[in-house]
Amino acid sequence: MAQSRDGGNPFAGPGELDNPFQDPAVIQHRPSPQYATLDVYNPFETREPPPAYEPPAAAPLPPASAPSLQSSRKLSPTEPKNYGSYGTQASAAAATAELLKKQEELNRKAEELDRRERELQHAALGGAAARQNNWPPLPSFCPVQPCFFQDISMEIPQEFQKTVSTMYYLWMCSTLALLLNFLACLASFCVETSNGSGFGLSILWALLFTPCSFVCWYRPMYKAFRSDSSFNFFVFFFIFFVQDVLFVLQAIGIPGWGFSGWISALVVLKANPAVAVLMLLVALFFTGIAVLGIVMLKRVRGCLLHTPTQRPSAVPRLLLRLFK
Template identity: 70%
Template structure:
C-alpha cells in the first residue's frame, strides 16, 4: 500500500514521467545556466540561433571605406516665410502711405496756422501789419511800394502754383517788351526809316508793363485770395485782350513797334546782326503768347470748379459799388433831389 504522506505515490510522481525524463537537459541541449552569450569558449549557441550557412574563413575582406561626411545644407541668412511675406510687404506699403498722408496733413495744418496768425496780426495791426511790399524798392527811393503781395499767406495752397506761374508770365512779358525796345532801337540805328516803330516800342514798354500788372495780374491775385467772381471776370476780359496783343507782337507787323517774325526777316535785308536779335525777340514773343493761351484755359477751368458765376459777379459788383462811401453819398443826394423835385409845386 502506498505511503499515505505522498498522495501521488511512487509511481504517480510527475517528474518520473518518461516523457519528462526524456527531455531532461543534457550535454546536447543548451540551457540558460550553461549558455553565456559573452563567452564563446567552447560552448555553442542555442540550436535555434545556429546559422544555416557559414562564410568560409578564407574569403578576403574588403578594406573598410571611410564614411562620407554628411552634406550640410547651408542655412539662409534670413528665414523664409512664404506664407506671410506678401502680407508683410502690403502692410509696409500701407504704413508708408499713411505716414506720407499724415506728413502732408501736418504740413497743410501748419500752413493754415501760419496764414491764420498772419491774418490775425494784420487785422490787429491794421496798416502797420500789412505794409506794402511791391514793387521791392530800396528805402532811400522816393517812390514807395504800392501793393502788398504775399502769395504764401494770401493765396490758398491749392492755387499758389497757378498764381506764381502767372506772376512769372508777367515778368517774362515785361522783360520781352524791354528786349523788344532794344531790338527796335537797333533796327532804327541800322535803318533810319524805322523811327515810328522805335517810338511805338517805347510806348509799349511804358504802357504795358504797369498796366498789365494792375489790370490782369492784380485781379487774378484778388480773385484767388477772396474767391471773387467779379475779379475773375475782369481778369478773363483783360487777359484775353492782352493775349491777342501777344499774338500780334509775335507776328511783328512793321511799323507797330513789335520785333516779330515779319519785322525780323525784313530787318535781315539791312543788317544780319539786327535780324538775329529780332528773331530772338520773336521767339520770346511767341512763347509768351503760347503760355498766355495755356494759362487762360487753366484759370478758366479752375474758375468753373470753384463755383463762381456771372450772377455772383453781378452781386459782388453791386455790393462793392453801394458799399463805397462816395457812391452812397451821391446816391442819397440824387434821391433827395428827386424827392424834392417831385413834391415841389409846379
C-alpha cells in the first residue's frame, strides 16, 4: 500500500518500470521539433521554410515506335481524318441499311395488319356488304367497275392459301396461253390463208374461256375454301375436270380447231419454220398448263381428304373417289 501512495505501479512486475509514462514508446513521441503538436506550435515564431518538393527522377521512356510517332503528329487541314478502317465503315453502313430495310418491312406489315383488323371489324359488325369490290383491278376512270372482292390472305384459311394462290396463277397462265395462241394462229393465217377457221376460233376461245374459266371453276374453288361449301367443291371438281380435258386438247392442237398444239405446229413446219417454232412454243405452254392442272386437281382433292375441318357432303365424296 505504501508503494501505491508513493506513486508506484501496484500492478507492475518485479522487473518492470514503476511509471508507465517512462515507456520508451511514449517518450519517443513527446512534443519535440521533430514531432510538432498544437501544444508547441507558435505562429509568431519564424522558422526556415521547408525545402521545396523535388519529384523523384522519372525512369527513361522506351523509344517511341514509328506508328505512335505518326499518330502523334498533327494533321494538316487538307488531310482527311481517319475515323476507322474501310471494312469497319462498310460493315456499319451495311448494318444501317439492313436496319432501315427491316423497319420499312415492319411498317408495311403493321399497315397490312391494321387494314385486316378494320375489315374484320366491319365484317363482325355486319359491314361485309359495304365492302368494295377489288377484282378485276380497273382504273378509277374506267366506266366498268370491279365485279368481285378477292383477298386470299384475309378470306382463305392459312393452310389453304398456297393452294388457292397457285390456282389463281394457273388461271392467269391459261389466259396468257390463249393470247399467245391467238398470235400464233394469226401468224399461221398470214402464211396459209386456208387456216382462216382456226384463226377465227382462236379469237373465240380467247374471248370465251378467259371470263368463263374464272367464273366457272376458279370462283367456286375460292368460295369453297372460304366458306367450306360442299356445293362449290362439287361445281369446281366437275368443271375443272372438263377444263383439264380442254388443256390436253389445246396441247395436242388438232388442225382447224383454233389451237396451236403439237400437230398444228408440225403441219405449218413445212410452210414456214419460223411460224412453226412460235406454235411449238405455244404447244409447250399448253402442255405445261395441262400437267399443272392435273397436279392441282389432285392437290385440292388431297386438301379435302386430309383436312379435318373440311367435311364435304356425300356427292363430292363420290366425286373424289373417281380421282383415286
